[in-house]
Amino acid sequence: MREYMNKYIFREKINLLMQILLTILLSCFLAVAIVFTKRLFEVQNKTFTLIVISASLILFAGINYLKDRTIYNMGLLFVEGFKQDLFHNVISQNFYEIQQKEKTFSNDITSTSLYLKEYYVIPTLELISDAILLAVVFITAGYCVSFIPVSIITVGVLIFSLINVRIDKSILEKKTNTSNLRKRYVYFLDDMLNSKKVINSKANKALEVVHSKLIEDISEKVIELDKEELTKYNLKLLFIGVYFIISLIYIIKQPNIKTGEVIILISSIMLLHHMIKKIVKERSMIVQSEQKVFEMEEIFGNQEKPDKIVDHIKDIEFRDVKLYSSNVKVKINYTFYTDKKYLIICDNDEVVNLLAKSFIQTLSPQSGMILVNNEPIEEFDLSSNMLVTYDESYIFDTDFRNNVTLFNSFPDKKIPPLLKIFDEELTSKQRYSEYSDRDKNLIRYKRIINQDSEFNMVVNLFENLDENTGNILLEDFILRFNGSIYCAKNIHPFIKEKFDEVLYVKNIDSDYLLVQE
Numbered sequence: 001m002r003e004y005m006n007k008y009i010f011r012e013k014i015n016l017l018m019q020i021l022l023t024i025l026l027s028c029f030l031a032v033a034i035v036f037t038k039r040l041f042e043v044q045n046k047t048f049t050l051i052v053i054s055a056s057l058i059l060f061a062g063i064n065y066l067k068d069r070t071i072y073n074m075g076l077l078f079v080e081g082f083k084q085d086l087f088h089n090v091i092s093q094n095f096y097e098i099q100q101k102e103k104t105f106s107n108d109i110t111s112t113s114l115y116l117k118e119y120y121v122i123p124t125l126e127l128i129s130d131a132i133l134l135a136v137v138f139i140t141a142g143y144c145v146s147f148i149p150v151s152i153i154t155v156g157v158l159i160f161s162l163i164n165v166r167i168d169k170s171i172l173e174k175k176t177n178t179s180n181l182r183k184r185y186v187y188f189l190d191d192m193l194n195s196k197k198v199i200n201s202k203a204n205k206a207l208e209v210v211h212s213k214l215i216e217d218i219s220e221k222v223i224e225l226d227k228e229e230l231t232k233y234n235l236k237l238l239f240i241g242v243y244f245i246i247s248l249i250y251i252i253k254q255p256n257i258k259t260g261e262v263i264i265l266i267s268s269i270m271l272l273h274h275m276i277k278k279i280v281k282e283r284s285m286i287v288q289s290e291q292k293v294f295e296m297e298e299i300f301g302n303q304e305k306p307d308k309i310v311d312h313i314k315d316i317e318f319r320d321v322k323l324y325s326s327n328v329k330v331k332i333n334y335t336f337y338t339d340k341k342y343l344i345i346c347d348n349d350e351v352v353n354l355l356a357k358s359f360i361q362t363l364s365p366q367s368g369m370i371l372v373n374n375e376p377i378e379e380f381d382l383s384s385n386m387l388v389t390y391d392e393s394y395i396f397d398t399d400f401r402n403n404v405t406l407f408n409s410f411p412d413k414k415i416p417p418l419l420k421i422f423d424e425e426l427t428s429k430q431r432y433s434e435y436s437d438r439d440k441n442l443i444r445y446k447r448i449i450n451q452d453s454e455f456n457m458v459v460n461l462f463e464n465l466d467e468n469t470g471n472i473l474l475e476d477f478i479l480r481f482n483g484s485i486y487c488a489k490n491i492h493p494f495i496k497e498k499f500d501e502v503l504y505v506k507n508i509d510s511d512y513l514l515v516q517e
Helices: 002-010 013-040 047-094 109-146 147-194 201-253 261-287 288-300 349-359 402-407 420-426 437-451 469-478
Strands: 317-322 329-337 342-346 367-372 386-390 455-459 484-488 501-508 511-516
Touching: 002 013, 013 047, 013 261, 047 109, 109 147, 109 261, 109 288, 147 261, 147 349, 201 261, 261 288, 261 329, 317 349, 329 349, 349 386, 349 455, 349 484, 367 420, 386 437, 402 437, 437 469, 469 484
Parallel strands: 329 511, 342 484, 342 501, 386 455, 455 484
Antiparallel strands: 317 329, 317 367, 501 511
16 A cells, blocks of 8 residues: 555655755755865854855755645645545545445545545655755765764664653553543532432442542653653663763864864754654654555555546447456447447346445456457556446535535536526535435535546436436436446336337356346
């Protein structure tokens, strides 16, 4: 999954190249500042040297700002690209398979994208820049002073930073535990104060024991937390003391050491400490995001989609294709044309599910080939050309507008009208709990209209509606889209006549075959 996530980082090649170039410039100015700091006390014309150092540091600050803005913009681009891919996967998959009731990600999918931006994408980009800067500082400081003390400082700072991360993690856990205990204590007191029950002496005694235990547990957690924070503070003092002594020993052992080298040595301790601490923190944030990355893997699956895009799908050919699951086997030898409207009658949901998965490239055939414009489907990313919508496709816990536009900021006039009567019923509703099953299917249908894909496959979407509404929407679907497949268990004869082709899935000798009427 890391490779899949990194795709979003490395596909922004121009921005990534800009970031690396800015980092190289930063490294150059920082190296110049360090080298000229050493020369400051060796040359007679100190004014020129000071000007060079000052100019280098000013340019460093300015370019660092540009670098940070570039990383920030790449983070925003990630959010938009990732959201669209995630939306497509969410609305295209049958959520029985990814356990809709046990949602593995936040209802507000935008927050998931923002979380990954803050804890995975931006830390990864900053890690690249900071690693380059750290290498330059190490080499330059080692060149100007000596690699032995600089190496000792670097290793020591790294160990100190790693220990600090572990202590910070432990402190955070203890703070959380203490906070939870305090909440329990408050709930306990509230419950006691609001209770109208008459409590006998034995019950009072038991409550006193519970109260005392809560106070004792809170006190223990507070003491443990104080100890951890004191340990962290003392460790920092120890680190400063040790490296101050190391610096003094080196200065004493090197009687010919120059003033500029002493300043660089002392400055390098602070600089290396800051940079390594930042790198360790970035790495820690990336590790922290692993659980969320794993959850996204469950949504996206393990497949890598190709980058080749189809401008226009002429046909999709199933050539001697066999699709298997644990319960059914499906054989298909048929060509779908994107300028025709197809009806597939099938009473087995699993068969339809296999067919849908093959269209959206989450299932490869066990044998045979699926061809798009006479080329293997595996070579293309059809996510922008084709949309599969189930009667169980995901509905977000938000208002009607965001559910239809998938959180995009389209003006109202850009949202294609469905039927006024349906819009008026839905626009006032704000939460998932307010939507009836009928509302949810209306949202799913309007989402199909808004996506405006070249080829649509719709599964059982109108069957759970009342007959009149279902027929109105199905007729609208047939008239609105040139290329479409509608899968249903049963359908009214006068609606059936409106399709160009009617196909049936029949069970013959334990195999399900797609046959023409």
